[in-house]
Amino acid sequence: MDRPLRLIAANPLDQLARTLEALLVVASAPLSTKELAEAAADDPERVEAALGLVGERYREGRSGIVLEHVAGGWAFRAAREAADACARLFERPAQRNLSQAALETLAIVAYLGPCSRPDIARIRGVAAESAVANLLERGLIAEAGRDDGAGGAVRYRTTPLFERVFGLESLSQLPRLDDLGADAEQIRERLHAVAEKRTA
């Protein structure tokens, strides 16, 4: 049972194998033998050999971490015996709430119509990058052309998924904001004016 491990410990490739382990645990995509060899500053044949040692150590039944050869190279994955545990880790219950930043950004895009990131940042008074990226990733907003045609800032609009999540048949069903202005343009002006005061 422990024979191969003694071999690793005694093996001249052991240090290289440890370097490969380190590279693979940091990587967020599979690494090719060539990439591994360049990073380890060693030659590809030795890397292949060291990968054999790593594969021996990280295999099903022996370790919870398994070395896998996939298209594009080598990567670690979870052992199959831990599949249920991994499923429990990732299948978190539905996230109930949007962050304040996401909610504000979504409200701006929903009520004012297609808006660019600078537009959103101006109204919120903070950079909009992460909130916009987060909403894009969730599929609640999508790109909708550019300001002033080509070359302008990308604009975003809400998606059908947004309407489903908020239980709306269309954007016209959004709660009315008559107290803020008669139409989107007036509301936008009002928000701009307040935002300016806030930073003044």
Next chain:
Amino acid sequence: MDRPLRLIAANPLDQLARTLEALLVVASAPLSTKELAEAAADDPERVEAALGLVGERYREGRSGIVLEHVAGGWAFRAAREAADACARLFERPAQRNLSQAALETLAIVAYLGPCSRPDIARIRGVAAESAVANLLERGLIAEAGRDDGAGGAVRYRTTPLFERVFGLESLSQLPRLDDLGADAEQIRERLHAVAEKRTA
């Protein structure tokens, strides 16, 4: 040399330890003992014990993968001996070359957070906008609501990534600031008390 490994193999916690390895290798952020226990469907005491085994196996000098306790949880990272190889292939997490302005801003947010840009500017005496944007982009700080609830200035707090990059188990590991012995809440209270006095 291989004795502890044989021990692991014989240990009743061995399967749990392998499950933890699997969870840690696929996780995208440090996992707390509680999260690990829930995913492994086992009890926290046993998880703690199994983590001991995992830590024994994945430690500097022994493996290219190292278990660390950071940002309130457990995570794998690359062994320090592989740092050069890693540096050839990967960006250092949140590039280490933070400017002085960024570091001061980070210190203020870490010690007094959540706090707003005006708060930061008041303490630093210069505008905080670009430093804040820079830290947001690196994921070291994140939005945390607004002053006085809605409509006020956006507040920021440090992220778990901040703790991870700086190798902190939690914010409580930050050194105490010697003089005055004032903790963050006291400082805040005093500031607000003074502000009220001034505007009274």
Next chain:
Amino acid sequence: MIVRELDLDLDAFAGPFDLLLTLVLKEELDLRDVDIAAIVLAFLERLAERDELDLDACGEFLILVSALLELKARGLFPEEAAELAELEPEAAAEELARRLAEYRRMKEASAWLRERLSGEGERFFRIGPAPLAPVVETPLAPQEPARLAAALRALAVEPPQVSLSHMALRFPPVGQFLERFRAVLRRRSRFDFDAEVRGLSRVEQAVAFLALLDLRRGGEVEIAQAAPFAPIRVSRLKAGSGAGEAGTARPAHRVAVGDSGQENSNRDERTVAWTARSA
């Protein structure tokens, strides 16, 4: 460049800048005896020895020296100090001392963070999902449209009148008044100080008065007052020739520091301009 260690050689004090601050805050050194312009000059000379502009040092210096200047302004107007910013002078000084201490603690904290960072340079870890991790969807629970309306309404709320922004050490740069008085003196050989600063805030008047003292020390003006509380008359001492001051006056150094010139953040931004002249 470490501002706190800036070596000073003034009439009233010789030693590092932070010792001067400590003595002032402990009231062991009377600020009236301290020539702030000379401190600025020492800093500028040190700055000029370097090839590049050290913005961090400028930032730290400005906050420290502006605190000193505010203390001095209050000290020069003891009976008016209470009205200056609705704060008792002791309270003001204490507040400033506290703020300086706070800033210095944050500087220490940031030094600790920097050290920590360099020690952690060898720790590599993955950021983001593992290559072969299960792909996950985190479905969003059903949301209330009313929350969208509330979020937008909140953004339309007028900002509160009460803000911490006025807590920043905020007063007009001395240089502004130096220039203004010189401009007046190019047109007229004398002017009435009180008339010139009428309508300005107390703090502005205080800073204007500092500028006036600076002009006097520079030998540019003569100040006369018939009686206590009588109007202060300022008269030109040397005939300024066209562009400026002849003789001993060296060209003015000017340092303006903001944090990378972001637009649209006047509230955060403190751009302070100093005009330092040889004494």
